[in-house]
Amino acid sequence: MIRRDLNGMTLLAFDWIFLIEKLVLIAVIITASLVIAMYETYAERKVAAWMQDRRGPNRAGPFGLLQPLADGGKLFFKEEIIPNSANKWLFILGPSLAMLTAMMTCAVVPWGSSLHLFGRVIDLQVADINIGILYVFGVVSMGVYGIMIGGWASNNKFSLLAALRGASQVISYELAMGISLIALLMMTGSLSMKTIVEQQIANPHWWNIIYQPLGFLIFFTCAMAECNRAPFDLPEAESELNMGYHQEYSSMKLGFYLFAEYINMFISSAIMATLYFGGYDIPFVNEASLAPNTAAILGVLSLLTKIFIFIFVFMWIRWTLPRFRYDQLMDLGWKKLIPLALANMLITAVVILLKNH
Amino acid sequence: MQALTQRSRAVDRKPLTLWERIYLPAVLKGMTITFGHMFKKRPTINYPEKTRPFSPVFRGLHVLNRDEEGRERCTACGLCAVACPAEAITMEAAERKNGEEGLYREEKYAARYEINMLRCIFCGLCEEACPKDAIYLSETFAPSNFARKGFIYGKDDLLIPNPKTQPEELAKARGEA
Numbered sequence A: 001m002i003r004r005d006l007n008g009m010t011l012l013a014f015d016w017i018f019l020i021e022k023l024v025l026i027a028v029i030i031t032a033s034l035v036i037a038m039y040e041t042y043a044e045r046k047v048a049a050w051m052q053d054r055r056g057p058n059r060a061g062p063f064g065l066l067q068p069l070a071d072g073g074k075l076f077f078k079e080e081i082i083p084n085s086a087n088k089w090l091f092i093l094g095p096s097l098a099m100l101t102a103m104m105t106c107a108v109v110p111w112g113s114s115l116h117l118f119g120r121v122i123d124l125q126v127a128d129i130n131i132g133i134l135y136v137f138g139v140v141s142m143g144v145y146g147i148m149i150g151g152w153a154s155n156n157k158f159s160l161l162a163a164l165r166g167a168s169q170v171i172s173y174e175l176a177m178g179i180s181l182i183a184l185l186m187m188t189g190s191l192s193m194k195t196i197v198e199q200q201i202a203n204p205h206w207w208n209i210i211y212q213p214l215g216f217l218i219f220f221t222c223a224m225a226e227c228n229r230a231p232f233d234l235p236e237a238e239s240e241l242n243m244g245y246h247q248e249y250s251s252m253k254l255g256f257y258l259f260a261e262y263i264n265m266f267i268s269s270a271i272m273a274t275l276y277f278g279g280y281d282i283p284f285v286n287e288a289s290l291a292p293n294t295a296a297i298l299g300v301l302s303l304l305t306k307i308f309i310f311i312f313v314f315m316w317i318r319w320t321l322p323r324f325r326y327d328q329l330m331d332l333g334w335k336k337l338i339p340l341a342l343a344n345m346l347i348t349a350v351v352i353l354l355k356n357h
Numbered sequence B: 001m002q003a004l005t006q007r008s009r010a011v012d013r014k015p016l017t018l019w020e021r022i023y024l025p026a027v028l029k030g031m032t033i034t035f036g037h038m039f040k041k042r043p044t045i046n047y048p049e050k051t052r053p054f055s056p057v058f059r060g061l062h063v064l065n066r067d068e069e070g071r072e073r074c075t076a077c078g079l080c081a082v083a084c085p086a087e088a089i090t091m092e093a094a095e096r097k098n099g100e101e102g103l104y105r106e107e108k109y110a111a112r113y114e115i116n117m118l119r120c121i122f123c124g125l126c127e128e129a130c131p132k133d134a135i136y137l138s139e140t141f142a143p144s145n146f147a148r149k150g151f152i153y154g155k156d157d158l159l160i161p162n163p164k165t166q167p168e169e170l171a172k173a174r175g176e177a
């Protein structure tokens, strides 16, 4: 934080404006991700409908745009049921944890370059920590506790089974994801998301997807599995384990679980866009030639566009592919993705070595 | 063995080739199919705003007819009630008094005429049984109410507007205005 002290204040004189700046940024990001998650539910239903030759929600408001509000309102007013045999605290902790971890990852994503306002340089990133990616991984793997605790606390064998499946799925796919990411990190040489984006913006360098297509594919597949999206939605599996780990949940606690899934989808799209698709880089435009504020705003928009495209692809895949069987899921994770990721890592390493000599 | 239908096809149980096992080409193919469907015409009709055209013999809720002079045609003969397989029709007959010639076409009329729309199966037999062309099944359908009582339609629900005194209402009910 000393680094960011642009007005020459020392750490002793605490920079209150800096704090306010960050708080505002956090508020904006959280609101934005909540609103986006809300409209993701709407988009999901619309996309599903279109792909199945239906119309989708179109009753609440123009084009059904108020549908997410209606759904949210409904969830709030539903009866709150906590099963007698459930562990009350853990039962509440489950969805809270799912939501918390979903929101926490927003912190390290660089949403844009920096704004110049009132003589200050405002970074559009909550925290540029030098272990950004590691932080994301740490928080995301905590997300599995939301599922596990929820399934366990419900005291219901179906929920528990679903939670077990969810946990093993997330753990197996995290492995392949991590390895595919190592290949990328060997190239960038930095764990900070901001640095990774800036490297992609720098002119002679293209987006990382050009250098790491296989890595991206693996990362994307694993991200889908981590978000528990179809075809990897085994923990949820509405048709087989009747709702899976959130079977006993009702009212807004259920809403939190569902919401967390959509926020996760948003964040993982943001991370993929950042790591592989140049983050807030505007394609075919040299940012340096624009005024810094314009560049920052356009950059945010460009990042959002990339994110929305990813979200659409997520939905597109969900409504195309049927769910994997459990053994197929494990087979794909351990026997295909991990060897592929290892091979990708080795090849990258060899190429980097050859280039440096 | 002879196939039961001409559409049956032998299931291909060959092991998957490498191309098929990569799985991605198949995924992409599936995705193009779903993407294509996004731009297809949707068969859904936006119901309350748009309605599907019905055939002229559609059997919806009943109406009780009047003749050109606005007199009720029903003579309370009870044939519709007898014909009704669901026993949905109840009526009470009454004799036309002097001075009521403008109201009722025949000397006997239905003082009370009720159809229970929850019992009715919309078969149209009452329509066929009526010797006086007094009862018809209209194109209105989907009655809704909060109580069962509300589904028992009396004369005031069933009778069409009087062509003499309420021509606009009649035209509206016919869907002409």
Ligand code: SF4
Pocket (backbone or CB within 6 Å): B080, B083, B084, B085, B086, B087, B088, B089, B115, B119, B120, B121, B122, B123, B124, B125, B126, B127
């Ligand atoms: S339509 Fe059929 S069931 Fe309904 S009242 Fe007439 S005869 Fe009875």
Ligand code: SF4
Pocket (backbone or CB within 6 Å): B073, B074, B075, B076, B077, B078, B079, B080, B081, B091, B110, B129, B130, B131, B132, B133, B134, B135
């Ligand atoms: S509606 Fe027709 S069949 Fe029924 S009682 Fe009246 S005249 Fe007779």
